[in-house]
Amino acid sequence: MAKVFVITGPSGVGKGTLIRALRERVPELELSVSATTRRARPGETQGVDYHFLSDDEFERHVTAGDFVEHAEYSGRRYGTLREELERRVAGGHPVVLEIEVQGARQVRDTLPEAVQIFITPPSEDALRARLIGRGTDDADQVAKRLDTAREELAAKDEFGHVICNDRLEDAAGELERVVRDALH
Numbered sequence: 727m728a729k730v731f732v733i734t735g736p737s738g739v740g741k742g743t744l745i746r747a748l749r750e751r752v753p754e755l756e757l758s759v760s761a762t763t764r765r766a767r768p769g770e771t772q773g774v775d776y777h778f779l780s781d782d783e784f785e786r787h788v789t790a791g792d793f794v795e796h797a798e799y800s801g802r803r804y805g806t807l808r809e810e811l812e813r814r815v816a817g818g819h820p821v822v823l824e825i826e827v828q829g830a831r832q833v834r835d836t837l838p839e840a841v842q843i844f845i846t847p848p849s850e851d852a853l854r855a856r857l858i859g860r861g862t863d864d865a866d867q868v869a870k871r872l873d874t875a876r877e878e879l880a881a882k883d884e885f886g887h888v889i890c891n892d893r894l895e896d897a898a899g900e901l902e903r904v905v906r907d908a909l910h
């Protein structure tokens with residue numbers, strides 16, 4: 727069966743950037759497009775960055791059992807649609823899920839063979855600086871995300887691999903090694 731990689735860790739740690747770097751190095755990897763009830767940020771595209779859903783649409787998928795995992799994060803809902811994942815796995819492609827910690831725990835229970843990788847920031851200050859610097863969240867959201875990040879960081883030892891994203895090139899190299907080891 728095609729491999730599933732779960733990449734988790736706090737918001738602002740650079741999961742998205744690392745995954746872009748990883749996919750340049752390992753092009754056969756496919757990224758599962760998540761569903762969310764948060765609004766699209768400028769530059770984000772429906773169906774590419776996320777499936778942006780209304781609260782009702784999301785709830786209907788929950789009721790129908792369409793999610794492999796789903797969680798609430800910073801007052802919004804996020805989830806991995808079974809169809810997204812299964813279509814890619816059925817095509818024989820290794821798949822990457824970029825999700826927060828509660829969702830990663832659910833995947834650990836339902837798909838124990840998935841490779842779980844936790845990304846940590848070099849420090850809390852670095853995380854705060856990144857959340858503020860990317861300019862996508864207001865001060866209230868940044869504070870909420872930092873609170874959640876503290877809880878998420880406490881869970882890092884639950885995961886099979888922990889990679890510190892200090893220098894992007896180093897972290898991407900480490901991530902590539904973990905992925906290639908699992909693929910071969």
Ligand code: 5GP
Binds near residue numbers: 736761
């Ligand atoms: P953002 O709003 O910054 O795009 O994402 C907020 C958090 O939700 C990030 O930690 C991101 O990895 C996580 N996330 C994105 N998609 C999913 C998903 O499908 N399921 C879960 N559980 N978390 C997700």
